[in-house]
Amino acid sequence: MGNIIFIIGEILQYDFMMKAIVAGSLIAISSSFLGIFLVLKKYSMIGDGLAHVSFATVAMALLLNQSPILMSIPIVAVASIIILKLTERNKIGGDASIGLISSFSVALGVLISSLSNGFNVDLFSYLFGSILVISNFELILSVILSIIILLLIISFYNSLFAITYDENFAMTMGINVKQLNYLISILISITVVLGIRVVGTMLISSMIIFPTVTALQLSTSFKNTIIISIIVSVLSVLLGIFISFIYDLPTGATIVIVNAICFVISLIIGKIK
Numbered sequence: 001m002g003n004i005i006f007i008i009g010e011i012l013q014y015d016f017m018m019k020a021i022v023a024g025s026l027i028a029i030s031s032s033f034l035g036i037f038l039v040l041k042k043y044s045m046i047g048d049g050l051a052h053v054s055f056a057t058v059a060m061a062l063l064l065n066q067s068p069i070l071m072s073i074p075i076v077a078v079a080s081i082i083i084l085k086l087t088e089r090n091k092i093g094g095d096a097s098i099g100l101i102s103s104f105s106v107a108l109g110v111l112i113s114s115l116s117n118g119f120n121v122d123l124f125s126y127l128f129g130s131i132l133v134i135s136n137f138e139l140i141l142s143v144i145l146s147i148i149i150l151l152l153i154i155s156f157y158n159s160l161f162a163i164t165y166d167e168n169f170a171m172t173m174g175i176n177v178k179q180l181n182y183l184i185s186i187l188i189s190i191t192v193v194l195g196i197r198v199v200g201t202m203l204i205s206s207m208i209i210f211p212t213v214t215a216l217q218l219s220t221s222f223k224n225t226i227i228i229s230i231i232v233s234v235l236s237v238l239l240g241i242f243i244s245f246i247y248d249l250p251t252g253a254t255i256v257i258v259n260a261i262c263f264v265i266s267l268i269i270g271k272i273k
Helices: 002-011 015-040 046-063 068-088 094-115 123-127 134-153 155-164 169-171 177-194 204-218 222-249 251-272
Strands: none
Touching: 002 068, 015 046, 015 123, 015 134, 015 155, 015 204, 015 222, 046 094, 046 123, 046 177, 068 094, 068 134, 068 177, 094 177, 094 204, 134 155, 134 177, 155 177, 155 204, 169 177, 177 204, 222 251
16 A cells, blocks of 8 residues: 555656646546436437547648647537537438548548658547647646536536436426537537547547446436546546556556446446445
8 A cells, every 4th residue: 555655656746647637637527527418318429429520630730730629629519510400400310410420520530641641640649648748738728628618517507407308398498408409519529629638539438428327327316427427537537547657558548448447347336236
């Protein structure tokens, strides 16, 4: 136990580790808050679709020598609205809409990357995350946007709760369901972009889905599910950062594996109960 505390103390002396912990924890909390609304609305794969869009935007930003995060946020937000618009059409379902946008985005990303002589090191780091090299600008941006996301979710909590369980009932209560669905989509698009540095475009959807489905195995209360989801998500990020640093493993992949282990444990606990 003493050795573990000593190792943690040594790790926390590094400035880049503190940046990773702060940014990772805030994004974990944001994704956990949004995850429950997406999972219960059976719309969780939008995170995966938007992650593929962010792959194309990152490739475009690197080609144009621009900030990947700043360029990705507006484009991914527009893509989330397009997915909702397509879903609203009777002949195009939500899964088909996500498939259309994500497959097009991956193809576009591959074409753009070929213009810059293939998948270079920078693009690879955005594909699978590089939280340990997060810049001061990215940290500040993550903090500001994460706080905005949390404040919006808390402000519209009751309305979001209503549309999550029954949109028709929410409409009879005078809630603007369409507007709130757009709000959720935009918030999730921002979270996806912020999570690029944590686990990368290929793995960010796992940070949205895993903690929520883990919490659902352990709780039937909406608020308790959110609390457990946040605890699991932040714990996974912290353990993933420490383990990856100590054993020289990819941080993003390690965070996802820890999330998966937590899910398996929750399944076992749920069956015992």
